[in-house]
Amino acid sequence: MMRLLPQSLFGRLLLFLAGGLTLAQLLSAALLLQDRDQALYHAVGGHVAQRIAAIVNLLDSLEDAERRRLVTALDLPPTHLSLDLPWQPVAEPDDRYQTTLFRVLLQRQLGPNRPFQVEITDDLPPPPPFVDPPRRGSLPPPLPTAGHDPRMPGWRRHAMMMGLRNFVVQARLHDGAVATFQQMLPEEVIAWPLRLLLTLLIVLVSVAGLAALAVRTLTRPLAVLADAATDLGRDIRRPALAETGPLEVRRAARAFNTMQNRLIRYLEDRNRVLAAISHDLKTPITRLRLRTELLEDSPLREKFQADLDEMQHMAQTSLDFLRGGENPEPPAALDLNALLESLREDAEDAGQEIAITGIADRPLRCQPLALKRCLTNLVDNALKYGRWLEITVADTPQWLTLTLRDQGPGIPPEQLERVFEPFYRLESSRSRDTGGTGLGLSIARNIARAHGGDLILRNRTEGGLEAVLELPR
Incomplete structure (x- = not known):
């Protein structure tokens, strides 16, 4: 997992900022859409519940013949109304959010003494009345899935593509008759609109650009400090860092410059000591070399001179090594x-x-x-x-x-x-x-x-x- 992360501090900060911003935007948009979905569902569901309650109360006040004429007149999309279906108790209570909300809204309109039940089914209602009767028998049965078969009638294919579900409401009238409503309602009132997604994308790109600029500005002093530390090993007398920027950056630059000055002073003091040692060593070696010239024994004089040459070579080599910490050249x-x-x-x-x-x-x-x-x-x-x-x-x-x-x-x-x-x-x-x-x-x-x-x-x-x-x- 760590290998997938960017190696630079700039890349990691930008990744975390962009990721956090994206997550925050998506959560905010999801909460906003959920609130709007609930509000609009209350409005749509409340209107449908009010209409169903008004029809039930009107049917309750009419005779059977008048009820039949009213049902024929009101049996129009998106509501299918029938008095011929028996009461079909729901086997298992439907506790989905849409069902529960619609049941509460309908309960408010019908009152506490009106028996009714609500169920969401995968079967779509019968074809609307404007479909020719001879063709009704040839229509395919309702499909339990949202497959878009091109042979499917347009009204049924449109309902599936729009995410509409069949809300079945049954209410008992005062004489025991059952009014069955089949109402098409959307399962989700609001999906993720393209305009919202484009807005989120524009906001993310804009903020990510500003974040990249800010992160680059904040991390640039670290790169300058790293380059200065690398150059210090090559040139101890490199130009001092500029003590500018935020407080922490100024403190780091000031500490680096102080360290550089201390190193320079240390090397200067050491070079002075080395120069003194070099002078103190060369002087006695030179005196000894002159005295060996006074020796009459030639083999002994040559041995003395070889030892002195070795001592001078060792001293010079040691001084060259010790001077290697500073590069005056x-x-x-x-x-x-x-x-x-x-x-x-x-x-x-x-x-x-x-x-x-x-x-x-x-x-x-x-x-x-x-x-x-x-x-x-x-x-x-x-x-x-x-x-x-x-x-x-x-x-x-x-x-x-x-x-x-x-x-x-x-x-x-x-x-x-x-x-x-x-x-x-x-x-x-x-x-x-x-x-x-x-x-x-x-x-x-x-x-x-x-x-x-x-x-x-x-x-x-x-x-x-x-x-x-x-x-x-």
């Missing part, structure tokens, strides 16, 4: 094809091979130096364990995907995510001799995510590792 258009070609040429100069498949259709707007560092780390990591690397470029309107495949030993499946942790090293594949610090993949993923993308590692079936770098367009 402004975005610019980068020719990715040229960057990959330069990496391929550098690998060839080192005796290694890189095969490039596919091209980027257009320049990528990114932070060029940061993305170069990301790709350099991935290429160095791949070529460190194999002298061959394949890079596949897939460019779509939404994403630019680079897939790097090497022929190395791969990574155990349970450690595919752990290698992204800072300073984590695979003991089975790395040693101190390589100079690795365990930060290359962490820096690469941080840069990818700072651009709104991601970096994923997986082992290849035929051996080696596959790194998938996804960057948004």
Whole structure:
């Protein structure tokens, strides 16, 4: 059921508002029609009851011969009148609303001392007197269903199509005679008129349009806030949100701007500390490097210099990783094809091979130096364990995907995510001799995510590792 609901807040609010409004309109219209139906049924039923009571009282005051002449004169549609039918007690009381209401109305007109009974039957009354007598015997019998047989006489088909029912009323006269009335009355006085349905449709469309506009206006700040939160991961110094709109929206925007300012201050303070640490580390390392030049033992001097180079590399790499939280580099258009070609040429100069498949259709707007560092780390990591690397470029309107495949030993499946942790090293594949610090993949993923993308590692079936770098367009 939840899968059928719209995924956006705008869609769900609009659905609930439109559904609730439709339900309310239909219920209101149903109640209105029911009230009008009852009122008109009182009027129609009251008129028929008054006419039947007047005829009964008139018949009660006449002799038999005069009664016969009066019955012949009054036996006209929509009322059929007869004095020849016997009293036929109703087997089961008819408690339908129309029967009960008509019985009450007739009781008021006939008085409490007049025996009578009311029943609704599915049989229609006999054909009206203007139908030729020779043809009366050939008329089909009354049908219990409302099937519209084209062979049915027009008067009978019209009654069925209009929803008319045969109300049979029998009343006893003072001398014991039985007056039988067969009166055609509608089962429902008012149906759902087309005009009412069109009115409801116009109201629903108008209110739904206004509701859609209101919901869109109210939910737009949420979309702006979501976009701002996404952009914040790419550019911490993005423009502040406008603190406008309703009170709740202004409070959310103000809280977001306050959070952004605190993050900026935190990163600025951290960078100042990192700059101080960098200066304090480089100074003693430089002094030690100068002192090693005074050593006369050449092998010992070379070992000291190798240790100092490793210390400087670890310090610089650690500082680069810590600076990854802020991106001071402004975005610019980068020719990715040229960057990959330069990496391929550098690998060839080192005796290694890189095969490039596919091209980027257009320049990528990114932070060029940061993305170069990301790709350099991935290429160095791949070529460190194999002298061959394949890079596949897939460019779509939404994403630019680079897939790097090497022929190395791969990574155990349970450690595919752990290698992204800072300073984590695979003991089975790395040693101190390589100079690795365990930060290359962490820096690469941080840069990818700072651009709104991601970096994923997986082992290849035929051996080696596959790194998938996804960057948004």
